[in-house]
Amino acid sequence: MTDQTPSAAPPALTNRDVADLTDLRRRLHRRPEVSRAEAETAAAIRAELAGTRPDRILTGLGGHGVAAVYDGSEPGPTMLVRCELDGLPIEEQSSRPHRSEMPGRGHLCGHDGHMAILVGLARLVGRRRPQRGRLVLLFQPAEEDGSGAAAVIADPRFAAIAPDYAFALHNLPGRPFGHADIVTGPVNCASRGLRLRLTGRTAHASQPDRGISPMAAVARLMPALTALSDAPAATEPPGPDFRLVTVTHARMGEPAFGIAPGEAEIWATLRTLVDTRMEALCTDAEALARDAAAAGDLGLSIAYDDVFHHCENDPDAVALIRAALAAEAIPSSEGHLPMRGSEDFGRFGLRAKAAMVFLGAGADVAGLHNPDYDFSDDLIPIGVRLFARLADGLVGFRG
Structure with missing residues (x-):
């Protein structure tokens, strides 16, 4: 100094x-x-x-x-x-x-x-x-x-x-x-934006069984991702084990009544107190996404944006x-x-x-x-x- x-x-x-x-x-x-x-x-x-x-x-x-x-x-x-x-x-x-x-x-x-x-x-x-x-x-x-x-x-x-x-x-x-x-x-905190894209196949809304819809995977993933959080009350500062997942955006299919959806996106922000804790949180979130995609016979792509070091x-x-x-x-x-x-x-x-x-x-x-x-x-x-x-x-x- x-x-x-x-x-x-x-x-x-x-x-x-x-x-x-x-x-x-x-x-x-x-x-x-x-x-x-x-x-x-x-x-x-x-x-x-x-x-x-x-x-x-x-x-x-x-x-x-x-x-x-x-x-x-x-x-x-x-x-x-x-x-x-x-x-x-x-x-x-x-x-x-x-x-x-x-x-x-x-x-x-x-x-x-x-x-x-x-x-x-x-x-x-x-x-x-x-x-x-x-x-x-x-x-x-x-x-x-x-x-x-x-x-x-x-x-x-x-x-x-x-x-x-x-x-x-x-x-x-x-x-x-x-x-x-x-x-x-x-x-x-360290943070990064997780972008999940689930791909299936569209169908006529009168015959949804002919397509592969991401609806069940989306419904499963949003609460599962947020459940990865280990955070104190918002009024308390984060401690060493702090981790928080916030779903910030979700989109599924087209804005139309005649089409059963064939793709969807979920965006979530992942937070940890320090950079060294982020890798484990990413691994856990990606595992949930792969399990949900596999259960629904869906394709999956994973990308990260807005990456902040602590x-x-x-x-x-x-x-x-x-x-x-x-x-x-x-x-x-x-x-x-x-x-x-x-x-x-x-x-x-x-x-x-x-x-x-x-x-x-x-x-x-x-x-x-x-x-x-x-x-x-x-x-x-x-x-x-x-x-x-x-x-x-x-x-x-x-x-």
């Missing part, structure tokens, strides 16, 4: 900054783009960063990713702070003036707010450059489908900005507003976050961590000392991925203060 001592007061946002960042957040909220389609969002971020005079801006990183690089004048560590560009394929249900203008899409996870926080940090760094090392602000594509971090890391240009330390935050509805949750060790917080990185929280008088605890949700930020932890911190969005607000969710603009200056203090400890700010 670095032995550098932070200054008494890192740079701070002005009232004008806060108003501008709030406006930016709401503009981004109106124009959400889903994973791997964030071209307009990336262009807007690129325009915002230009005025902060980074030494380099990388665009098209791992897709539509954008990275602003600010070099220090002395040797030191590379610190990366990451946020997400993408929204969700969910219709927003809101009467807010800044509600989504894009049918079927919404910034319903707070990535618009996370981007505003990083742009705020970029403004501060543009005014007082890093003293040592290098600060990289990464606006990552495709977090929601789990492909973005891997694509960024695989981009040949990433090697030139590979960090020694990587940090991220996520807002967390249900926790006291402005309260930070931080813990060492696993903090987000996210683990490094103790040195956590210590730096805790010191920054204390210096900024931001209350913190271990909260209800680790959380069940997944985050592809964990991939950066395979290459750097990494940690994610969660900022409470309020106890009585809509949850993440709810159609009426909205990021709280009042979290923007808190997030900027945290990251500025963290940067001051690692790379410093010139006087």
